Amino acid sequence: AQKVTQAQTEISVVEKEDVTLDCVYETRDTTYYLFWYKQPPSGELVFLIRRNSFDEQNEISGRYSWNFQKSTSSFNFTITASQVVDSAVYFCALILNTGNQFYFGTGTSLTVIP
Template identity: 50%
Template sequence: AQTVTQSQPEMSVQEAETVTLSCTYDTSENNYYLFWYKQPPSRQMILVIRQEAYKQQNATENRFSVNFQKAAKSFSLKISDSQLGDTAMYFCAYVSNSGYALNFGKGTSLLVTP
């Protein structure tokens, strides 16, 4: 079974600063997908960014970018120019190419302060 580890239960960053959330995973497969989901307080979980393992180029979505290191099985999320609305629980998730179930990490609670 694949495992996803987020080693930072809580993080804090000041508005306009940059923060990086860590995620590592364990798999024996070569083709898979990695996701970062954001869950604001009392609101639904939404997809932030997605990375296909067969693509070497790191995915980017506006202020959000990833550092995907396939050999190291590492998938970190960088949030640039942090905004108060970025305050949320962030989940890293893995799905194999042939699978469907999201394997989530335990999450990192990010607080953006003024």
């Protein structure tokens, strides 16, 4: 069975601090895809990144970076120099190469305090 765990339920940081959101997943499949989504207060989930299980290269996009480590089954997300607009709920998700179903974590609510 597949499982995605986001152990951090809520995080608060002061603006300009760096913050890392943890994501740990479980699967016996060797080919899978990992995602991060952002859900701002408006409610609509927004896609941030997709990463396949064969690509462990870290990715950076502006203030966002992702650290994929297969050895620890983790796909962590770091926001550098956080801003108030980063306040949202962030979800990590997994899909297998052989399936259509996405498995979501329970989300991490990030509050950036001005």
